Amino acid sequence: MLLFSPHKNIIGHSIVHADRSIQASHSTLMDGAEVALLDCGVMRFEPNTASKLSLVISCGVHGNETAPIEIVSQLVSDVLSGELSGAARVLFILANPWAIAANKRFVDLNMNRLFCGQWQHEDLRLKEVKRAAKLEAYVANFFAEEPVTVEQRLHYDCHTAIRASARERFAVYPFVSGRVLPEQQQAFLEIAEIHTVLMQQQSANTFSSFTAVKQDAESFTLELGRVMPFGANNLERFSGIDVLLRSLISGADLPRSPTYDIEQFVVHHTLEKSSASWEFFVPDNVPNFSEYPPGSLISRDGSAEYLVGSEPEYIVFPNPKVRVGDRAGLMLRKLR
Numbered sequence: 611m612l613l614f615s616p617h618k619n620i621i622g623h624s625i626v627h628a629d630r631s632i633q634a635s636h637s638t639l640m641d642g643a644e645v646a647l648l649d650c651g652v653m654r655f656e657p658n659t660a661s662k663l664s665l666v667i668s669c670g671v672h673g674n675e676t677a678p679i680e681i682v683s684q685l686v687s688d689v690l691s692g693e694l695s696g697a698a699r700v701l702f703i704l705a706n707p708w709a710i711a712a713n714k715r716f717v718d719l720n721m722n723r724l725f726c727g728q729w730q731h732e733d734l735r736l737k738e739v740k741r742a743a744k745l746e747a748y749v750a751n752f753f754a755e756e757p758v759t760v761e762q763r764l765h766y767d768c769h770t771a772i773r774a775s776a777r778e779r780f781a782v783y784p785f786v787s788g789r790v791l792p793e794q795q796q797a798f799l800e801i802a803e804i805h806t807v808l809m810q811q812q813s814a815n816t817f818s819s820f821t822a823v824k825q826d827a828e829s830f831t832l833e834l835g836r837v838m839p840f841g842a843n844n845l846e847r848f849s850g851i852d853v854l855l856r857s858l859i860s861g862a863d864l865p866r867s868p869t870y871d872i873e874q875f876v877v878h879h880t881l882e883k884s885s886a887s888w889e890f891f892v893p894d895n896v897p898n899f900s901e902y903p904p905g906s907l908i909s910r911d912g913s914a915e916y917l918v919g920s921e922p923e924y925i926v927f928p929n930p931k932v933r934v935g936d937r938a939g940l941m942l943r944k945l946r
């Protein structure tokens with residue numbers, strides 16, 4: 611594969627080039643499609659035909675979430691070899707090459723808190739901070755350059771979770787005022803075998819929030835399973851997302867409505883680590899989407915307690931080890 615030579619694929623290339631500046635390189639595929647390696651781990655694909663879709667596929671915002679990185683890398687390889695012929699414009703992103711190389715969630719800062727311009731308020735010398743700024747620019751340019759034929763902007767930011775989940779896969783739908791989850795997007799999630807959606811109720815600094823809020827895309831953070839090292843993933847468990855992404859890239863006819871309703875949850879309360887003396891009563895190993903009955907004590911800081919309200923709540927992303935002032939978890943309610 612010339613673009614990544616002498617490396618086997620975009621993963622190998624990205625790991626080696628994380629700290630080098632690379633010249634943008636372009637090439638034309640057999641069918642006339644154009645590919646451009648814009649930066650380490652950032653590849654744009656432009657089909658030879660008028661495309662209706664601008665699709666951003668990102669992974670590796672957290673470097674140790676390897677299964678989506680392997681899936682995206684294979685998509686890139688298949689597009690370049692011609693095995694997967696593309697009808698959609700696609701921007702492929704391996705977001706955090708340093709963390710991927712180190713097999714760590716992040717190097718300096720959690721990158722998925724740096725988007726929507728949040729990077730401007732952080733130390734701009736840090737790798738993740740600089741990279742978040744660049745990724746915003748690549749994505750903005752990708753959408754700005756789209757031809758008039760494009761009818762839809764989509765972004766899937768693919769992750770795996772540190773902890774087990776009572777629901778193996780779920781999507782997070784960023785908050786945009788007045789927006790509801792379209793039937794077509796529910797149908798797409800169904801293809802990816804995702805039956806649970808967390809509807810955010812306020813804007814966030816995630817990558818998918820950036821594309822939703824600032825770039826007018828339908829975008830999702832996808833939690834696709836458990837964190838495993840490279841090579842240890844059972845990729846069969848990720849076949850749904852692979853099918854969806856391949857269908858979208860190739861321009862396959864996809865259903866416009868789901869066969870059944872996707873379960874939607876809303877954020878009822880954001881748990882914040884309010885001080886060093888903040889206490890957390892959720893055990894370390896509790897799975898995401900664990901249900902807590904009314905009255906359960908979740909956290910306490912001095913006299914301030916968080917108790918589950920009048921209906922059951924479900925916890926996701928509990929992490930008491932965050933910095934003071936950061937989010938330590940979310941309490942959800944099922945949308946009826």
Ligand SMILES: [Zn+2]
Pocket residue numbers: 671672675769770771
């Ligand atoms: Zn992640």
